[in-house]
Amino acid sequence: MTRNFIPCLAAALLLGAPAAFAQKTYLHCGHLLDVRSGRLLAQQTVVVEKDRIVAVQAGYAAGGPQDKIVDLESRTVLPGLIDCHVHLESEFGKSSFSEQFTLNPADIAYRAQGYALTTLRAGFTTVRDCGGSGVNTALRKAVAQGLVPGPRIYSAGVALSATGGHMDGTDGLSDFMMEKLNPGPVAGVANGPDQCRQAVREQFKRGADLIKIASTGGVLDLSKNSSGPQYTEEEIRAVVETARDLGMRVACHAHGPEGIKRALRAGVSSIDHGSLLDDEGIALFKKSTAWYVPTLIAGKSVADSARKPGYFPAVVAIKAVSIGNQMQGTFGRAYKAGVRVAFGTDAGVFRHGQNAREFGYMTEAGMPALEAIRSATLNAAMLLDETANLGALEAGKLADVVALDGNPLQDITALMRPSFVMKAGVVYVTKRLWTESP
Incomplete structure (x- = not known):
């Protein structure tokens, strides 16, 4: 097994394909606002790799041991x-x-x-x-x-x-x-x-x-x-x-x-x-x-x-x-x-x-x-002519994510109090939300 793993790792690096080993971030969202449909979706996972959203899934998904989970389960999540x-x-x-x-x-x-x-x-x-x-x-x-x-x-x-x-x-x-x-x-x-x-x-x-x-x-x-x-x-x-x-x-x-x-x-x-x-x-x-x-x-x-x-x-x-x-x-x-x-x-x-x-x-x-x-x-x-990159939490778009301690559809002032801000996969505001994936 060791003999096979080392050549495979070397080949992946030589081919410029480290994606299989890249760390992903899993955002567990208590509610996610789908701005396109107008629906507030319960228990969703936004999967982020590097600066992009790679998936939005129903339920709380988990990755491998190298990945991170962000607990936003008590929050409403929407696009940056x-x-x-x-x-x-x-x-x-x-x-x-x-x-x-x-x-x-x-x-x-x-x-x-x-x-x-x-x-x-x-x-x-x-x-x-x-x-x-x-x-x-x-x-x-x-x-x-x-x-x-x-x-x-x-x-x-x-x-x-x-x-x-x-x-x-x-x-x-x-x-x-x-x-x-x-x-x-x-x-x-x-x-x-x-x-x-x-x-x-x-x-x-x-x-x-x-x-x-x-x-x-x-x-x-x-x-x-x-x-x-x-x-x-x-x-x-x-x-x-x-x-x-x-x-x-x-x-x-x-x-x-x-x-x-x-x-x-x-x-x-x-x-x-x-x-x-x-x-x-x-x-x-x-x-x-x-x-x-x-x-x-x-x-x-x-x-x-x-x-x-x-x-x-x-x-x-x-x-x-x-x-x-x-x-x-x-x-x-x-x-x-x-x-x-x-x-x-x-x-x-x-x-x-x-x-x-x-x-x-x-x-x-x-x-x-x-x-x-x-x-x-x-x-x-x-x-801005940036619909391919911005404006919604969808696969392929830049990972710009905001989380709130309230529902902005019921209380618009919740937008003034973000508890989590991510831009292009980098977190700038957080309240000790990081945990390691099991």
Whole structure:
């Protein structure tokens, strides 16, 4: 027997086939939420090998002596959550405006690493970072290479807008500073179709996964108008067509109705915020392939902060109250009308790690708990074009798994308290759940 075993082992190693000896992890799930069917399945086993799910079986299966069992028998298990709108480089506070002039890229990177880990520990195993300084793309690389822990990141790099638009960092500065800095397409400020094409190509060159544009003004900038359109349909179309040629999708920040409609007609992949979406915009949404990413928690957060004296500059406070208080109502109308929703929060506008509060605001507005969870799993995976890898607990998909001490279909706030988080087969949150297989 020994004579036969040693040559067989040597042959397996030479042929590059150590799979027969690889350790598997068996997750014993008290209840597993099948997000596709909507059923809560009792006593299921998710089998993980390396970074993938290799099987989902009824009952509590066990492997060989080299395998591990994770006891989740008192917990509800669901796919890792996906947030389609975060900003990992920052976390807004009273000093945020002045920090634009004091923080170096290294300072931003150290902070971003912490925010990324906080997000992962909150159960969000994948995020779409919708704009920063470019540190977001570097962070994506570092996480992918295993240098730092964090969620899987799809980075927009530097977001794009027109001169005076939401992404123009010189809004509200002195004439001297505006002229001195004078940002252009390389810095994400682009005017006219040709500059818009150049700006897309710049972000592609720097490694971005998607393009983010602002077709309207925004709340947390020093311009006066948060809802007026700031790009023509021709300019947006130039962005979309150039991005499509390069294999990239376009996320569009938009609050006001005209900017939303121009972006939908031009073919963007998502409208993020959509605060003042009107009936004509809803009809356009339903004819398009675009997703609505509502970010309700951001609206609630900025409206609350605006009521604190001195928290925001006066011009920002006015916009925060006006826009923030309308977002949840708009979302409720859009969902009930049949607009497709993908989960997103704008984390960074509020504290990272609080992303799951969004689920509560969604259900308050009339979305059933199951549909809210689907927005952060199946739907979000579709928006990212990653349905082969993400969005459900199924064989062949990446082993992104979250376990909760409660049933989120009955208590949506359970999503705020994950007791177990696995990303690509690696455990980042656990409460002494490991046991060895008998």
